[in-house]
Amino acid sequence: MSLNTTEFEAVVLASPLVSAVWAEWERLALPECWLVAGCLAQTVWNKHFAFPPEHAISDVDLVYFDLGDVSAEREQHHGERIRAMFTHLPVWIDVKNEARVHLWYEKKFGYPIAPYSSVKDAIGTFPTTATAVGIRPSGSAVEIYAPYGLDDLLNGTIKANKTQITREIFDAKAAKWLHLWPHLKVIPWDEC
Numbered sequence: 001m002s003l004n005t006t007e008f009e010a011v012v013l014a015s016p017l018v019s020a021v022w023a024e025w026e027r028l029a030l031p032e033c034w035l036v037a038g039c040l041a042q043t044v045w046n047k048h049f050a051f052p053p054e055h056a057i058s059d060v061d062l063v064y065f066d067l068g069d070v071s072a073e074r075e076q077h078h079g080e081r082i083r084a085m086f087t088h089l090p091v092w093i094d095v096k097n098e099a100r101v102h103l104w105y106e107k108k109f110g111y112p113i114a115p116y117s118s119v120k121d122a123i124g125t126f127p128t129t130a131t132a133v134g135i136r137p138s139g140s141a142v143e144i145y146a147p148y149g150l151d152d153l154l155n156g157t158i159k160a161n162k163t164q165i166t167r168e169i170f171d172a173k174a175a176k177w178l179h180l181w182p183h184l185k186v187i188p189w190d191e192c
Helices: 005-014 016-023 038-048 072-085 098-109 119-123 167-180
Strands: 034-036 059-064 092-097 134-138 141-145
Touching (some): 005 038, 016 038, 072 098, 098 119
Parallel strands (some): 059 092
Antiparallel strands (some): 134 141
């Protein structure tokens, strides 16, 4: 799989899921908003492995950063508002304020994390190098943020980003993805 950045943009923006969100970007009205993670990687894998564009994509992740209101209620309000915009899509639209992740992370995953300083800071901790990626409109262009580059994503390689996750989280994700995209190359935890 050897896509360049331009081809990556073309593949991702051709996705019915991504293009639907992209077309309504201004209406999202979220500060420092990015489309991130799994749906981007999975869209590339679907294209490469000749699966239908929406194969095995269960959600679209929209993240934003708002230190001014880190309440669960505000995040929930944004989620409900945005999901109402996309009821025609066959996936869950997940909306998260990265400024509040540290408030619930320990309860969900069993260990605390430091507060993020931005969405880019959060993307840098995503569980794999292939899914540590975000895109957003920038004028008429596409801004891509991929702190570990795009090579692993574009080459179908799953490698742990050990910044924050545990081996168990990585192994579970890798096993799930390998079942759905059997030609992915998973680098074992100890080799990452």
